[in-house]
Amino acid sequence: MQPLQFTCKKHCNRLPIPLLGFAVLLLISLATPTSSCTEQEKNSLLQFLAGLLQDAGLAKLWQEGKDCCEWEGIVCNGNRTVIEVSLEYRGLEGSITPSLGKLTGLQRLNLSYNSLYGGLPLELVSSSSIMVLDVSFNQLNGDLRQLPSSASGQPLQVLNISSNLFTGQFTSATLKGMENLIALNASNNSFTGQIPTHFCNISPSFSVLELCYNKLSGSIPPGLGNCSKLRVLKAGHNYLSGTLPEEIFKATLLEHLSFSSNGLQGMLYNTHIFKLSNLSILDLGENKFSGMIPDSIGQLTRLQELHLDYNSMSGELPSTLSNCTNLITLDLKSNNFSGELNKVGFSNFPNLKTLDLRLNNFSGTIPESIYSCRNLIALRLSSNKFHGQLSKGLGNLKSLSFLSLANNSFSNITNALQILRSSKNLTTLLLGMNFMNEIMPDNARIDGFENLRVLAIEYCLLSGEIPFWIAELANLEMLFLEGNRLSGPIPAWINTLEYLFYLDISNNNLTGEIPTTLMAMTMLTSEKTAAHLDPRVFHLPVYRGPSLQYRIPIAFPKALYLSGNKFTGVIPPEIGHLKALTKLDISFNNLTGPIPPSICNLTNLQLLDLSNNNLTGEIPAVLENLYFLAVFNVSNNNLQGPIPTGGQFNTFPNSSFAGNPRMCGPGLNHHCTSVEVGLAPTGSRGLCGGDIVFAVSFSVFIGVGVLYDQMVLSRYFG
Template structure:
């Protein structure tokens, strides 16, 4: 009887139910009509259907068939917010994550009254946050991250009564945080990071959020201290207030956070000592207070906690490292570098915990290396640079096969290095330099198959270099200078195809340079000075395409100087004090190279003083007497011609408009600067822009150079010859104009992947910059003007790696570091071998490391499609801005498409790639010219590019990491890079390690 009654009621309700379903079909069809759907995601939304329950992205209630969820994430939809969705009476969940919804949110959004989840993150929303949001009574999850929403956070949001998650990360909110948010007593997660809020104090009322578990407030311009009220957040597991302007002492209020797992305080201005009371934080696993101004010692009780990571780098800590740090059973990462700690490392460090990383560099530690560091067999990184350590390397570390980075430079270690230590299979960096080690390099080094950098300079190593070193196929640098190595350079060294640096100067090596050296195609630096080498200088050295540093001085080389050395483009050449004879090659027979050939008795040429022949030596005394006589006459002569010289210069300036005293050279030149002026013909213009023209100039000696001639008084509208497109922003934000910025930057840089500035001229009437000529033009030319098919994948990969190494040099190896600010394919030039070099430093910025963090600019510098989102709206610049731009270049290399293209509509290349990726494959976003032979490698490089263009700067790797990941991708080894989740943030316990903050690991 009951069953029959239920069936009867269902039958009676069918007409209105069918009518309701038909209405939902019509509402959803209206949504389809109002959105642009380039991928056809909504193609099966047919208004002729009786129900929408079978439509893509639509979920219905199994009993009533009413629509309860619409998930259109990652669908490339554009248009206004589809307000017709709010007419679905049962709709409880709506996600439009990662689309192109590009209007302001309407106030009528409050009509979505049954929503519990609303995700509009990663769109193009603008305008204000509607104050009517709080009228959605059951809303529990609200995510508006990654948009362009501006203005204030409405105080009316405090009227929510069930909201648990509020995410407003990475927008343009520029007001203050309202205290009314503290009224949302149900709130568990509050994420407001990466917004340019007005500088203000942390809102103390937030301490009233008794249910709060996750608080992310980094990069919000907070000042002052952490409020005492925060101690009331008893359920808080993650506190992140990093990268603000907080100051004062770290308050003891944090010890009231009984549930805290992670505390991120890095990159602020905290001072004073670490407080006491850490034993209360029994759940704490990560604590990062790096990049502050802390002093004092590490409290014993902090070291007793089961920490997974203790990061106190770049502070001013003084004192001892507590012995009871060894009692931490979960300690796997210990980094206290760049402080003033002293004493010995705890003798049982690593014995009771799975220690993976230890970095105590830049302190005053002494004593020996604890033998227990690798007790658990998981030690990977060992960095003890620049301390006072002594003793020997424990034999037991030779069995620590997990080690991959070892840096012991700048200590007082002595004794022989254990034989097994040389051959650890996973070590890629072995740095033993500047110690007192002695003994031989072991033949067991053949086992170090992953070794890429071997640095053993400034020790007392002796014996021969083992032939097994030629089996290290990944070796990029071998620096063994200032030792007592003897015997011949092993012939097997020519097998090292990846070798970029070979520095063995100041040893006792003998014999000849090995046959076959031309196979070292990547060799950038060859320094064999101060040895006992003999024989002829091989002609093959002149065929090394990457070589720009050659020093063979103070040996016993004989014979003629190979003419093929003229094929090289050297920053440094030194062949002095050998037994060379014959003529100096014409390119180098210039006064600029005088010091490069001193002390070779048999050399001939027109450079007086290069050598003193025997017959000249006999008459040396007579010449000296005659010289003295003529000195007095010369003084009288000089006084007589002063007037003439002054008149001459004035005449020359009038005639040519340029005073040669204004020329400035940065390299030894094979031409005179005056030749440049005679070769600037309009027929040779290869580029032009708002600031001037660029000429291809062939000089009298056959050398080609590129000359950039800036318009008269062209200052703050400077534009590179490689940046002539109308979408380039290059406004200089300092008192120096772009010309001076480029001269100041390029004039002091020496790197194989940075274009060389040869010389410059600066007068009131003319500004000239003379560069080495790059015959293959820019990468942008090849990719976008019909030459794309000429670049196969190995060539593109080489270009990406070269450019990454050049940018890594600017960020990590220049002191102070340099941010380019206009990285793009047009500013990556290609030499004859398609080697890449970064150019155009007109808007480069030297970063003041004292200020820590991003520096404010007065205007945007860069080019459309390449500008990092946070830079575009905050005008604050750091290395992460360059990394985003480099990621765009990687995507250009992979897709062959421009960063901004009509094909993308209102989107850019980054958005197009993200939206077009298919879980089944990546082929449809790749340039068809790449083929399928390198599919796995290309996929890895695509992952690296996407990591570089992460919306949040914190998720982008450093350029040093990018280089490493590219090298691993090229070798087919290594782990895939870690990609952020769809909310744009890594896991709650992610933290940026010290290697991105200046670590020496």
Template sequence: MGVLHHYWSVMIILVVVELCIYSSSSQSLTCHPRDLEALRDFINELAPKPDSWTFNSSGDCCEWEGITCNSSSSLRLNDPENTVRVTKLKLVNKKLSGKLSESFGRLHHLRVLNLSHNFISGSIPVSIFNLKNLEALDLSSNGFTGLIPESLNLPSLKSLSLSSNMLNGSLPAHICHNSTDLKLIRLESNRFSGEFPSGFEKCSLLEHLFLSGNDLTGNIPEDLFHLQRLSLLEIQENDLSGSLSPELGNLSSLVHIDVSSNRFSGEIADVFKKLSNLEYLMAESNRLTGGIPKSLANSKTLRLLNLGNNSLSGPLYLNCAAMTNLASLDLGSNKFNSSLPEHLPSCRQLSYVSLAQNHFDGHVPKSFKDFHSLSYLGLSNCSLVNISSTLHILQHCENLTTLVLSLNFRGEMFPDDPSLRFKKLKVLVVPNCRLTGSVPRWLSKSSNLELLDLSWNSLTGAIPNWIGGFTNLFYLDLSNNSFTGEIPKSLTMLQSLISQNTSAEEPYPDFSFYLYRFGRAQPYNHVFRFPPTLELSLNNLSGPIWEEFGNLKSLHVFNLNDNRLSGHIPSSLSGMTRLEVLDLSNNHLSGSIPVSLQKLTLLSKFSVANNSLSGRIPTGGQFQTFPNSSFEGNDVCGDHRFDCQAYTPDLQRPSTSDESDNSGSDFALDFSYGVALGFGLSFVVVIAFRQKLFRF
């Protein structure tokens, strides 16, 4: 018994000693010398170097920022080098600039390389495309140029992201010849050109393919439709043509497809019964004809349908009893005729609807009173009539926040029925309708308004004071009307322009929103991207520009041109620190251009042309960048335009506050000239008098 006990004691001691030796050796593990040398070459070509990357005697790169090494448990106790290997290198959004070194070829164990969102340029080293253990490669959002090499050896690759660079040449479909395990390919927003090549079929496990924003031509290759696992396909913004092949129905796993902004033509194939997982279909801005296929109009899974800006025609019908998930519908800019579809309110999830620029018969159906899910409705240029009836119907849409009715109701009277009320309305766009009357008072009850555009109409009277009470209003366009009177002082107290805090509900993804700027529709993708604006130009407004406008620190665009405004330009406008556009041209303004406006460092467009201004043009800030046309039609001069030597100031003109700062120095200078002139005249008189005395 004693011998056995002694035996087990010895064995336990040996195990403990071996574990202690292993633990001690594990603590001193460092990365392989070849990896260390490769990382040194890599970082020497880039700047700035991460702070933790110090090449000291220990060389323990596994503790550096962005580096991951294989675990010590994977090492064998009898490993003579007792080292680990670098398996992951991630330096995302570190502002790195420079070029990549070919040293990557020595990182044989690298599985993940992510250098996305930096400023790295030059070509991608060939050695990166020969890392046999690499599973994920992400070099997106840099400045890489050049071609993808023909010879690639990435057998372990599952994810490839090279988007948002300047890579060119042919699309590298040959990546699939060796990398058959690829599930994600992102090559969008580059400069790949030529015909859409075949070859992606060999990536049989591919699930996501992003190729948008290139210069691809030709048809979609037939072998692409053999990818049974493909769930997302984005090929928009290329120059692809031909028809949308009936083979599309073979992509049984497809959830999301975007073929927008190409040159696809012909009718849409009736294959959507096979696409039982499809949720998003975007094919806007092509040359598609015909109607909506029956299988598409009965899709049970579809959430978003965007076929805008094509040449689709015929009556518009969707089976809302089947389309229980449809939330967003954009069929604008087509040739649909007959009446607006009365059945749309039966699509119980439908929130966003754009049917703009079609050939409807002009009446909003009474059934829209029950459109309780509706949040956004765009009916621009649909030949609508009877604005009173339209508004009385749509006020019952209890969740309506955005209403766009541009280019309809030609010459009708804007109804001022006090019974009208839109409880949740945030955006109202009714420009270019030539509506008559005044701004209707029922709008004052729409306290949630954030954006109001009534431009290009024939509205008259004064601009109501109650508009200044809209707490959230950050975009107001009343231009190109016939408003009279003074600018309401209440507009200087718009809280969202003093400290912008917009909360407008955003349109659905890929859902365009249009505003009329300079007489033309301008698309925006998000309401919050609209520049905070006060647009009151081309009216008959009179009176002063209020000094309190300087409080609107969040205002970006301020246009008062082509009115009858008078008085001085307030120097307080320099308080509009975010102002980018200021147009005060074609008024009756007098005085000088305030020097304080030099403080508007973001100002990119400025005009005071055709007023009655005088004095010097400021030379600081942005003023050196404005053209002569910004100042013409005034009595002004400046160092870099309008020669001041030819300028004759009006001696009777009272000095402005900006000129008073120099009044002391000007007086001293004038006094010195006066003394010198007086002394000279006295000297001449004395000499002449002495000469007369000598004659007599």
């Protein structure tokens, strides 16, 4: 079993870099090479090893007759004393024995990123020598037990228990006696109760408290303002409520303040946030804050990241924001901000890399000052009220990789593409719901975009044909052209896009037959092509509807959406070559002929929609072998004969077969006669090769079905 892991929204998992650097520097300075260790220390290490169920070959590295100071992961000092045990990422499985607590000179213990379970031995927490204890990313559980009253003055400075299964509350007795504690990271567990404040009283040097991704509730305790040395306070992704207490702004050394994804409310406008002049990261996203951004924000001149996304804030952006000249990330998406952006001098942000203003009410044109942010990598202005043509200045953003302008009122798509082609680093370009009723630029009038992997020009009501210049996008993986008025056939060059695995051309006026060249798309004909796809994450999440978002391209399904057009002819039998396909929708066309039995070769298929065509014949019984199929629809055709009863067909609703008067089966108006049943193809053998074990595949169906239900909620980008 892999260690329980989470992906924190921003910086939740590990200790801050400055603190880690301090700890490493401090501890390395204490270590010097040595030649041997004591017998007691060797026995303590071997006892730890014996308590593991899986040592991933560590036993072979720790040989009996060998000096333990030379063992893998062990460091001794000049006095032949073990001072460090570093066994992170070793694949260790089992419990932690208390024997490590007998290493009386041990100063650093790192067992992170393994599969250790059980409790955290009290002997380690109360050690008289350990200064840094890191057991993060394991499966340890239980409460943090109270230390005995005699255990005071422990040297422990850094305690990292994040990403485990710990539960319980932080009481006034928790970690009592740790007078030297500097940093506690307890993120990604299941701690309950309120945020503790007693650490500040126990240790005068306490400076880092990380509690992200727990089940903490209640309000933010005002007492945290008394932590005079506090530099990092993170409690995002909990169940906190109430307002930001005014006392919190007394902790003037704070550099990182994060309460993202809670239920906090109130206004920032009347707070004394300007007192936190050392802040470099302020993250209050995904809460219920309202009101305007205070003018005093401009006094936070060291600010590098500002996250106020997913709140209910409003008003115009203050001009004083221009004073935050060190900004790298500005995330204000999903609020009610309004007005034009010209008040903010974006030219003052030479280091800005990410600007996300999605889902607000900003209006006017894109200010020219944005184009002076030469280091900008991700720019999202989608779902606002911007208008006009794109400026040539946009071509100055040479580092731009992610651009979303979707759902605004921009015009002149030809001009836009001519400008954007000079952004050679663009990998994701989302332009949908703009350029309404214009003509799609055709042929060789557009070039560039050498690195483009995602292109979305959907729901623009564009006329014309699918242009040839798309064929020159050699690295294209996903193409979204749905919701336009494109006409003509699917171009024969479509299979030359060797990395294309997601094509949505639904709801257009495309005609002709479905070409056999479409059945030779490289990424859809082999199940072993995923390694060729871009493994990198999107610089910003790509949204498909209000709740579903993608962080990496390969998370998208391998899909063909051809529905809502005027395609004629038969479904090509060669469709069985698309073995990697997971979604196939060719509904609402004018297709005729039978359902090709070769579809049974699409063993990864989760969705098959052939509804609202003129298909004839019977449903091939070999389709019973599609054990991953979660959605099946052949309604409103001219099909006949019995509905197959094996495999997934017992799970599909009657509506999947409605509108086929000559089809029979349970739940339909036409019940099958013995003659019809006798003439039906039987079994699940044939083209798809023999019996397939149903039980194993069916266990996966439930999860696949739920995933699909979420994915079809909405089909637009932002």
